[in-house]
Amino acid sequence: MPEAITHTAQISWVSEFKTLTKHRLSLSVVFSSLAGYVLGAQQFEVLTFALLFVGGYAMVGASNAFNQIIEKDLDALMKRTQNRPLPSGRMTVNTAWVTAVVLTLIGLTLLYIINPTTAFFGGVSIFIYVAIYTPLKTKTPLSVFVGAFPGAIPFMLGWVATSGDFGIEPGTLFMIQFFWQFPHFWALGWWLYDDYKSGGFFMLPTGKRDTGTAIQIILYCIWTIAVSIIPVFGVTGDLRLSLGSAGIVFILGLIMLYFAIRLYQKRDTKSAKQLMLASVTYITLIQLVYVGDKIFRVWL
Template identity: 40%
Template sequence: MSWKDFVKLVKFRLTFLVVFSASISFLIGSKVNGSINWTNWAMLVIGGFLVTGAANCFNEIIEKDLDRLMKRTSDRPIPAERMTTGQALVIGLFMGLAGTYLLQRLNLLTGFLSVFSIVLYAFAYTPLKRKSPIAVLVGAVPGALPPLIGYVAAHEKIDEIAVILFLIQFMWQLPHFWSIAWVLDDDYKLAGFRLLPTGNRDLTSAIITFVSALILLPVSLLPTFYHYGGYYVGGVSLVCSLIFLYQAYNLMRTREIKAARQLMFGSFLYLPVVQLMFLFDFIGK
C-alpha cells in the first residue's frame, strides 16, 4: 500500500479538519481548567486522527461497490482494487482500537464519545445515504462530536460551553453538506445517494439550505450571548454568518451549481475562523 492510497483511505483532509476542530476545543477546555496539558493534547491529536481515520475506513469498506460508480471516488484504493477489503478492515480495526485506547486514557467520557461517533458515522449515516435525505441530519451528529470530544478531553464535563461548541458545528454542517450535495448531485445519483433535502436540485432544497444558514447565525453568537466570548468573537461570527447567509440566499435565488460551489467554499472558511476567534477571545478574557 502506498502513502497516497493510505491518504485516500482515511480521507486525510477531512480527518485533518476533524482533528483541528477537536484541538481548538481542547484548548478552550484547558482554559476552563486553568492550564494546558500538552501530553494530553498530543494524545487527543493522535487518537482523534486514528479514530476518524478508522471511521472513514469502515465507510469505504461498506461503500466499495458504490464508490466504483462515482467519478470522484472510483480511484479510491478499494474500488480501484489496489487494496482488498480485508486489508482495509485490518487497518481500520487497528486504528479504531488504538485511537480509542488513547482517547479513553484521557477519560472514559472521551473514549465513549469516540466509539459512539464511529458507530453512528459508519453504521447509521453510511447506509442511510441511499435511503433518505434524513441521512444528512444523522451524519451531522458524529460530524459535530469532534469539538465536544476535544472539550471533554481537557475538561471532563459536558457543560454549556461544550453544548455551544457542538451546536455551532452541528448547524454549520447542514448548509455545508447540502452545498456539497448540490455540486455533486449528478455523481451521487450514480450511486443512489439521496442527500439533498428533497432529493433534487430544486427550490425547496435551496430554501431549506438557506433556513439552516439562517439558524446558524444566532447559534454562532451563543458564545457572546452567554459571556464566554466578547465582542471580537461576536463581531467576527456575525460578519462570517452574514456572508455565509448571503451565499445561501444566492443559491436559493439562482439555484445554480456555481452558487452552491461558492457556498461550499465559504463553509470551508467559516468554521475554522469562527472557532479560532472563539478560542482567542475566550483565552483573552
C-alpha cells in the same frame, strides 16, 4: 534495486493510507477537537493535546475507512471516488478492514487515557457514522440529519477531554457544528448532485435541486449564525465570547448566508460550490476566532 522497490512500496502504502483515511478531512475534523480543547483547558497539557490529536485522527480515519469498505461498489460508480484504493483494486478489503480495526483500537485507547468520557463519545461517533449514517445515505435524505450527530462531536470532544464530562459548554460547541453541517453538506450535495445520483445517494432534503432545498439551506445558515453568537450573552457557562469577536463571527455568518441566498437565486452548481467553500471557511475561521478570543481574554 530491491531497496528502491521497497522504498516505492512504502511511499505507495502511505499514499493509500492517506486516501483510505481521507487525511485532509480527518485533519480538519481533528483541528475542531484541538480548538475545543484549547477553549476548555484551564492549563495546557502537551500530553493530552498529543493524545487527542493522534487518537482523534485514528477514530476519524477508522470511520472513513469503514465507510469506504461499505461503499466500495458504489464508489466505483462515481467519478469523484472511483480511483479510491478499494474500487480501483489497489487495496484489498481485508487490508482495509485490518487498518480500520487497528485505528479504532488505537483511537479508543488513546482517548480513554485522556478520560473515559472522551473515549465514550469517540466510540458513539464512529458507531453512528458507520452503522447508521453510512447505510442510510442510499435510503433517505434524513441521513444528513443522522450524520450531523457524529459530525458535531469533534468540536465538543476537545472540551470534554479537559473536563471529563458533558455540560453546557461542550453542548454549545456541539450545536454550532451540528447546525453548520446542513448548509455545508446540502451545498456539497447540490454541487455534486449528478455524481451522487450515479452512486444512489440521497443528499438533498427534498431529493432535488429545487426551491425547497435552497430555502432550507438559508434557514440552517441563519440558525448556525444564531447559535454561533450565543456565548456572547453569558449563558453558556465558562464558554464565553467577547462582543468584538461575536461581531466578527456574525459578519462571517452573513458572508456564508450571502452565498446561500445566491444559491437560492441562481440554483446552479457554481453557486453551490461557492457556498460549500464559504461554509468550510466559516467553520474554520470561527473556531480560530473563538480560540483567539480566549487567548486574548485569559492567557495574555
